[in-house]
Amino acid sequence: MENIKIVLPDIPNLDKWDVYLANGGFEGAKKAFSKTPDEIIDIVKKSGLRGRGGAAFLTGLKWSFMPKTTDKPKYLCVNGDESEPGSFKDRQIFEYNPFQLIEGILITCYAIGANVAYLYIRGEYHKWIKLMQKALDEAYSHGYIGSRMKDTFGIDFSCDIYIHKGAGAYICGEESSLMNSIEGIRPYPRVKPPFPAQKGLWGNPTTINNVETITNVPVIINKGWEWYSSIGAQKHPGTLLFGVSGHVNKPGVYELPTGILLTDLIYNYAGGVPNNKKIKCVIPGGSSMPPLRGDKIEGVKMDAESLKEVGSAIGTGGVIVMDEDTNLVKVLARITKFYYHESCGQCTPCREGTGWMLKTLNRILRDEGTSEDLDLLISVANNIEGNTVCALGDAAAWPVKFMIDRFRDEFEKYVKRNVVIPVPNKVHSMRETAIPLEGIKK
Numbered sequence: 509m510e511n512i513k514i515v516l517p518d519i520p521n522l523d524k525w526d527v528y529l530a531n532g533g534f535e536g537a538k539k540a541f542s543k544t545p546d547e548i549i550d551i552v553k554k555s556g557l558r559g560r561g562g563a564a565f566l567t568g569l570k571w572s573f574m575p576k577t578t579d580k581p582k583y584l585c586v587n588g589d590e591s592e593p594g595s596f597k598d599r600q601i602f603e604y605n606p607f608q609l610i611e612g613i614l615i616t617c618y619a620i621g622a623n624v625a626y627l628y629i630r631g632e633y634h635k636w637i638k639l640m641q642k643a644l645d646e647a648y649s650h651g652y653i654g655s656r657m658k659d660t661f662g663i664d665f666s667c668d669i670y671i672h673k674g675a676g677a678y679i680c681g682e683e684s685s686l687m688n689s690i691e692g693i694r695p696y697p698r699v700k701p702p703f704p705a706q707k708g709l710w711g712n713p714t715t716i717n718n719v720e721t722i723t724n725v726p727v728i729i730n731k732g733w734e735w736y737s738s739i740g741a742q743k744h745p746g747t748l749l750f751g752v753s754g755h756v757n758k759p760g761v762y763e764l765p766t767g768i769l770l771t772d773l774i775y776n777y778a779g780g781v782p783n784n785k786k787i788k789c790v791i792p793g794g795s796s797m798p799p800l801r802g803d804k805i806e807g808v809k810m811d812a813e814s815l816k817e818v819g820s821a822i823g824t825g826g827v828i829v830m831d832e833d834t835n836l837v838k839v840l841a842r843i844t845k846f847y848y849h850e851s852c853g854q855c856t857p858c859r860e861g862t863g864w865m866l867k868t869l870n871r872i873l874r875d876e877g878t879s880e881d882l883d884l885l886i887s888v889a890n891n892i893e894g895n896t897v898c899a900l901g902d903a904a905a906w907p908v909k910f911m912i913d914r915f916r917d918e919f920e921k922y923v924k925r926n927v928v929i930p931v932p933n934k935v936h937s938m939r940e941t942a943i944p945l946e947g948i949k950k
Contacts, residue, residue, distance in 0.1 A: 512739055513763045514727045514747045515720060516604055523639070525646050528607040534652060536726030540615040541663045548619040552725065555733035556745045561587055561681075561718030562794070562823050564744065564812040567725075573705035574620045574713050583709045584617050584625040585690065585716040589674050589681035591630055592903075593795040593846060594826030597749035598719040600761045602629070602636035605723065606643035610653065610669065612722035615729060617667045620715050625667060627719075628686050630674040641671055678850035682898045683716040685852070696854045697898035720749055741767035741811035744822070750810065752778040754829035755785070766811040770800075773810060774829055785831040789915065793823020795843050796903030798910035802832070819910070837922050840911045841869040847904035855896040861888050862904045877923040882912050 521527045528534075540548050553568030574582060586609075590598045601609055613625045629637050647653045651660040654668055672690050674680045680689045684698035687709050708714020724746060728736045737745045744766045750773055753759045757779030764773065770792065774780065781787060787802030792810065798820040800808065808814065812822045830839065848862035865888050871877050889905035896902070912919055 512747060512765060514736075514739075515608070515723045515749060516600055516761070516763045522605050523603065523607070523643065525607065525650070532730065533607055534611050534726075536728075536730040537611050537614050537652075538661060540618060540726075540729045541661050541665065545619045545621060548615065548729070551733045552619070552728060555728045555736040556743070557721065557724055557728060557736070558744055558746075558812065559718055560720035560724075560748065560824070564822055567717065567721055570705075570717070571616070571620050571715060573703070574715055575705070576621075578713060580712040581624070582620060582622040583712060583714040584613065584620065584622045585683070585686060585704075585709070585714060586613060586625060586627045586719055586722055587681060587683065587686060587716055588627060588629045588633075588719040589686065590719075590824075591676070591678045591681055591850075592824060592826065593843065594753055594791060594828045595751060595794045595824040596753075597751045597761050597825065599633060599636045600749065601719055601723050602633070602640050606640055607647065608726055609640075609719060609723045610643060610647050612725040613669055614653070614657075614667055615725050616715070616717065616722055618665055622715070623665075623667055625669045626672045626690055626709075627669060628672050628674055628680070628690065630680070631676050637671060637673060644669055644671070677852070678846075679852040679898070679900060682900060685898065686716065687714065696852055697900075699897055740765035741809065741813065743813045744811040748810065748822075748825045750777075751824075751826045752829065753826070755781050755787075755831040755834070756829050757782055764810075767809045767814065770805050770808040770810055770827070773827065778827075778829070781829065781831050785833065787829060788832045788834050789830040789836060789839075789911075791826075791828040791907075792820050794826035795828065795846065796906055797821045797823040798906050799914060801914055802830075836911060836915050836918055837869065837872055840907060841866065841873055843907045844869055844904065847900065847907075851900060851904065855898075855901060857892045857895040858901040858904060861892040861901075864888050865904070865908055872919075872923055879920060879923055881923065882916070882919050886912055 519531055549568050549571045557567040558564040559567055588598050617625050655666050657666045674689060677695060679685045680695050682697050683704060685695035689695040690709060704714040704716055739745050746766060747763050748766050750762045750764060756774060762777045789799050789802055790805055791797055791799045792815055800820055808818055815822050844866045848866045851858045851862050853859040865885055868881050868885050872881055885908050889909040892901045893905040
C-alpha cells in the first residue's frame, strides 16, 4: 500500500512559516476563496471525509447543517481536547504542521459562514498551546488571519482564531460540554436536540470538528475530491493518524491510508510485539472502543466500516496492543477507574454505575470475586449504555461489556483461580444444632 501522507507529510521544519509557504502553504485557501461556500461544502461532501474525533460522521454533511440565512453569528469549534487513554495524535499536528490546521480552519469558517473559531486545547498541553499560539501570531502578523485577510486574499471575508485552554476534564471533549466550557460554565453535556448547528455557542449556530479532520481540508481543496476519495477505504477514504501504544517495539503515531490491515500496522510499522510474544488483545480506537481478541485480528482492516463488521469501531485511531502476559482484569479495572474518575456526575447511570463497576472489579482483583460478579458487571454496563445524556456512559460501559464477553474464559479463570474454601469452624460444626457441612466428619 502506497504510503501517502496528508496531515503529517515528511517535510523537515514544516512548522516554520517560510517552509510551509514554500511547500504550497495556503494554496488550498486561495483556491477555496475563489469558490462559493456551497461549492466548498460540495467538494468536502464528495471527498467522503469523515470526522477523526471518534464518531466518523461525514464532515461535509455536518457543515451543510449550518443555517444559510441567519442574523446570528456563527462559530467554529476545533476540538483538540484529546484526553482518552490511547489517543495522542492531535498534538503531532500542533507541533509539526500547525499552519495546515490554521489553513483548514480558515477554509472551514469560510464554508460555514463563521468569522470566529475557537481552538480548544486541554490546559495540560502547555508545550502545544505555546506552539499553536506562536503559529497563530505569525499568521496574524502576515495578514493571513483577521481583518487583513481582505488585503492578503482579496476577499470580503475575515476570520479570527482564538485558543481556549481546557481545564483537563475528559468530558470537555464531548462537543456540547466543550461549548459550555468555552462559555465559562460547568461543562455538563447538553441534551440534544437542539444540535450545535441549531443552538451552539451562546445559543448561536456552531460547527464542531476534530483537529485532524480540519487539517485534511486544505489538501482536499488543493488536490481535488477525486484524488482524496481514491485513497484508502472506499467508504472511509483518506489517511488516518494511528497512535499505536502498548506492547509494540515502536510505539508512535503513523499516518497511513484507511483500510490498512491491523496486523500490517502492528508488525510492519510498529515493529511487532517485544520478544515475539503473542497478542492477547487489541483495542483499535482508544480505550472506550470494544476490544478484539488477538487470535481474531487476522484480516481486520482499519476503517470505520471494516471495524464495525467485526464488532468494534475506529474511534480516534488509538491502537492499544496487549501481549499474552497481560492481566486483562487489571487492565479493565484501570480503564474503568479512568471513566469513574472522569464521569461528570450529571447522569445517575454513569455516576453510580461506573463506581459500582470499579468496586466489583476491585473485589475480583482482591480474589473475592465470583462468576456472578462477571454477570453483574455486564448487567451494570447494559444499564449505563444508551441511558446517559452524552456518550461518556457508553465509553465507560463498552470496555466492561465487551472485554468480559470476549475474554470470558480469562475472567472465569481469574475468579476461580484462588477460590478460597472457607475453613469450617470445627467446634461449631460438631454441635448438635449445627448444620453438618458436606464432607466434614465429626
